[in-house]
Amino acid sequence: MEGGAILEGLARRDPAALARAISLVENRREGFEQVLARALVPRAAGATAGRRTGLTGPPGAGKSTLTERLIRHYRAHGESVGVIAVDPTSAFTGGALLGDRIRMESSEVDSGVFIRSMATRGSHGGLAVTTEEVAQLLEAFGFAQVLIETVGVGQTELDIAGAADTTVVVLVPESGDAIQTLKAGVMEIADIYVLNKSDRPGADKLRHEIEIMVSMRRGSRAGAWEPPVIKTVATTGEGIGELTGALEGHRAYLETSGMLVARRKRRVEALTRAVLTRALERWVWEAARADEIIAERLDDVLEGRQSPYELAQAVIEQVKSGALE
Numbered sequence: 001m002e003g004g005a006i007l008e009g010l011a012r013r014d015p016a017a018l019a020r021a022i023s024l025v026e027n028r029r030e031g032f033e034q035v036l037a038r039a040l041v042p043r044a045a046g047a048t049a050g051r052r053t054g055l056t057g058p059p060g061a062g063k064s065t066l067t068e069r070l071i072r073h074y075r076a077h078g079e080s081v082g083v084i085a086v087d088p089t090s091a092f093t094g095g096a097l098l099g100d101r102i103r104m105e106s107s108e109v110d111s112g113v114f115i116r117s118m119a120t121r122g123s124h125g126g127l128a129v130t131t132e133e134v135a136q137l138l139e140a141f142g143f144a145q146v147l148i149e150t151v152g153v154g155q156t157e158l159d160i161a162g163a164a165d166t167t168v169v170v171l172v173p174e175s176g177d178a179i180q181t182l183k184a185g186v187m188e189i190a191d192i193y194v195l196n197k198s199d200r201p202g203a204d205k206l207r208h209e210i211e212i213m214v215s216m217r218r219g220s221r222a223g224a225w226e227p228p229v230i231k232t233v234a235t236t237g238e239g240i241g242e243l244t245g246a247l248e249g250h251r252a253y254l255e256t257s258g259m260l261v262a263r264r265k266r267r268v269e270a271l272t273r274a275v276l277t278r279a280l281e282r283w284v285w286e287a288a289r290a291d292e293i294i295a296e297r298l299d300d301v302l303e304g305r306q307s308p309y310e311l312a313q314a315v316i317e318q319v320k321s322g323a324l325e
Helices: 002-011 015-026 032-047 063-076 100-108 131-141 154-163 173-182 203-218 240-257 259-286 290-302 308-324
Strands: 051-056 081-087 113-119 145-149 166-171 192-195 229-231
Touching (some): 002 015, 002 032, 015 032, 015 131, 051 154, 051 240, 081 131, 113 131, 131 145, 131 154, 131 259, 154 259, 166 240, 173 203, 192 240, 229 240, 240 259, 259 290, 290 308
Parallel strands (some): 051 145, 051 166, 081 113, 081 145, 166 192, 192 229
């Protein structure tokens, strides 16, 4: 009943139905995969025009303010915007802890903007487990721009590179001392660097350091995209025009080089594998009676008659025998 009502609402482009669909997916309530399948497939052709931008970087870099400025820019140009703001998980409720939508409140009264805060729920890549599925829902709903703002936990933010068409790494002048440690992780995934709060001392020095790093990393790769380093002051809007120009430039590069199709193909493959893994895990624990087998033999492990590895292998053998019946 719930799934049918949601699908009807999505067909009417009802934002309330979209919010319910996201809750269904995020909480993995019964039937959510069927709702996703029926919601996405008929709209696949219309969803291909959506553009995904990921914004990541250390906490305090001003990602939420920058995101709001991008929303304003795109809305001024008549483009609808869907935002996924991935926050840390509350240890008490399991929900999003910070609620970035509070900082984007001025944009939320706009019917052409949809903002959703999501919790990481134990994901170690800076993204919620279901972020990809929610991004697909936003695209299927018809949003021209999908912005994904991540949690801001340093080198664990690497998942964003797989979820977005263009990855923006946001830094501040104070990030200079951390460049060496960031270099091996989050610094390497950037398609565009943004040096926010660039009215502070040290901005030019950090920009120079990043440009040297980019040049060394690019080496002799002819025709490769060279990530620009853009100075912004998100609180005033300074540099936003240059940033959106760089986003357009990277989009054009992806299209002409064929990398846009390649990136999206990898994304679809990764999602398919994740869905398959999720289904197999559910089958092992439910259909193959894994919980029962473990409970029956746990004393053997505790008393040293069997190792956890042997117990796990017993579960696998039960799965194999069940699959062959």
